[in-house]
Amino acid sequence: MDFIANLKNAHITGPVISSLIVMGIIIIFAIYIGIRAHFQDPLKKPKGALLLAECGVNFFENMAEGLLGKRFRSFGGYIMCLGIYMFVAFIFGLTGLPSPITYMAVPLSLGLSTFMMIHATAIKYNKFRYFKRYIEPVPLFLPINLISMWAPLLSLTLRIFGNAISGFVIMSLMYAALKDLSGMIFSSLIASEWSQVFIAPLLTWIFHLYFDLWSGFIQTTVFLSLTTIYVGQEIPEDLIGA
Amino acid sequence: MQADAMRLLAIAITMLAVMPSALGEALVVVHAVDGISRNPEVYGKLRTTMILGCSLVETTAIYALLVSILLLFTK
Numbered sequence: 001m002d003f004i005a006n007l008k009n010a011h012i013t014g015p016v017i018s019s020l021i022v023m024g025i026i027i028i029f030a031i032y033i034g035i036r037a038h039f040q041d042p043l044k045k046p047k048g049a050l051l052l053a054e055c056g057v058n059f060f061e062n063m064a065e066g067l068l069g070k071r072f073r074s075f076g077g078y079i080m081c082l083g084i085y086m087f088v089a090f091i092f093g094l095t096g097l098p099s100p101i102t103y104m105a106v107p108l109s110l111g112l113s114t115f116m117m118i119h120a121t122a123i124k125y126n127k128f129r130y131f132k133r134y135i136e137p138v139p140l141f142l143p144i145n146l147i148s149m150w151a152p153l154l155s156l157t158l159r160i161f162g163n164a165i166s167g168f169v170i171m172s173l174m175y176a177a178l179k180d181l182s183g184m185i186f187s188s189l190i191a192s193e194w195s196q197v198f199i200a201p202l203l204t205w206i207f208h209l210y211f212d213l214w215s216g217f218i219q220t221t222v223f224l225s226l227t228t229i230y231v232g233q234e235i236p237e238d239l240i241g242a
Numbered sequence: 243m244q245a246d247a248m249r250l251l252a253i254a255i256t257m258l259a260v261m262p263s264a265l266g267e268a269l270v271v272v273h274a275v276d277g278i279s280r281n282p283e284v285y286g287k288l289r290t291t292m293i294l295g296c297s298l299v300e301t302t303a304i305y306a307l308l309v310s311i312l313l314l315f316t317k
Contacts (some may be wrong), residue, residue, distance in 0.1 A: 155301070169311055218297045219264035225294060 015103030022089050022100060034216025050092035056080065060224075067228045069240045075231070078117065079224045082110060086223060090164065094208060101164035104157075114227045116154065122234040151231055156223065163219050167211030174207060175200055259306035266299040301307050 038048060046198060047053055060083065061076035068075055091107065093099035097224045100106045123130045134145045178200040185196035250277040278285050 157303060158308065159301050162301075162308035165311065166304060166307045189293060218293060222297050 013103065014098040015106065017099045018092055018097045019089065019100035019103070019106055021097075022085065022092050026084060026088060030056045046145070055113055056084075059170060062229060063224065067225070068232050071239060072232075072235070075228070079227060082107050083115070083228065085162070086110060089215055090220065091212055093164075093168065093212050099164060099168065099212075101160060102168045104161055107160040107164070109159045110160065110223070111153045113152040114156060114230065117227070118230050120232060122230050125234060125236055125239075143189050152226075160219055160223060167215055171204070171207060171211060174204060178203060246265055253310040256306050256310045256313065260303045263299060263303035263306075266302075267296050270295045275276055 029049075033049060036050045037053075038049060044050075056075065057080065059074050060080035063074045064076040064079060086101070089100040093102075119130075122133075134142055136145070165234075166173075179196045182199040185198040186198055189195065270292060274288050274295075277288055
């Protein structure tokens with residue numbers, strides 16, 4: 001019971017709840033696809049949602065193959081996991097609830113998972129030689145190398161977060177301005193605060209199209225490409241082309 | 243009052259970083275168009291690369307926007 005009482009007192013903000021909703025949507029969809037795939041006859045053509053999922057898997061695996069080579073085609077699973085969550089989280093802003101990406105912790109955790117992937121790959125292929133990179137070219141460079149280690153994490157996180165928050169702020173400013181404009185024009189006709197609602201629905205959808213859909217798609221693609229390139233840098237060159 | 247004015251000035255200086263970013267994006271597009279006019283078959287491939295490159299170059303402007311939004315809303 002203590003747990004529930006603590007949960008009530010905890011400060012759970014809106015973006016955390018919408019992040020949970022996004023995860024729920026993706027989990028339900030994934031379970032549905034899993035059940036469909038289990039009972040699907042492999043000799044028949046897939047239909048509907050299963051076809052969509054197969055196209056998605058193919059797309060992400062081709063993306064991994066294009067940047068890392070045929071041997072790392074299975075890396076598509078990792079970037080598909082990141083990419084679907086990020087894109088759904090971006091377009092979740094269209095529902096009017098706060099998009100999870102506008103909460104700093106969400107892009108930071110996405111960046112952290114990529115950061116750990118980079119270093120895990122480096123340790124996997126370099127073994128103990130991995131630690132040599134921190135004292136190169138001379139041991140005097142240790143503090144500088146330790147700081148520059150965090151650069152990919154910061155740039156990945158801030159790129160996504162900055163894009164989402166700037167879109168969010170611009171949309172908020174636009175809603176406020178259009179509300180006032182509508183109030184100014186229609187207040188002589190309708191003598192209540194309902195005069196403020198007329199202009200915003202006519203104009204804002206096209207900006208939502210840009211800031212949520214287009215920007216979300218582009219930033220997701222950039223994040224996935226950067227992830228793949230950063231990981232690819234740690235793989236020895238003779239493995240990449242094979 | 244004085245602090246407010248200084249903060250607005252700081253935002254204005256921060257947003258100067260958008261200018262080179264716009265020039266960089268223009269360079270990306272210029273060279274992409276050059277490539278397409280020289281070799282029209284690569285249009286499809288070059289467009290994807292151009293959009294990716296544009297959004298990478300855009301990052302600097304986004305950082306500036308982020309910093310200025312932070313400056314604007316934190317008192």
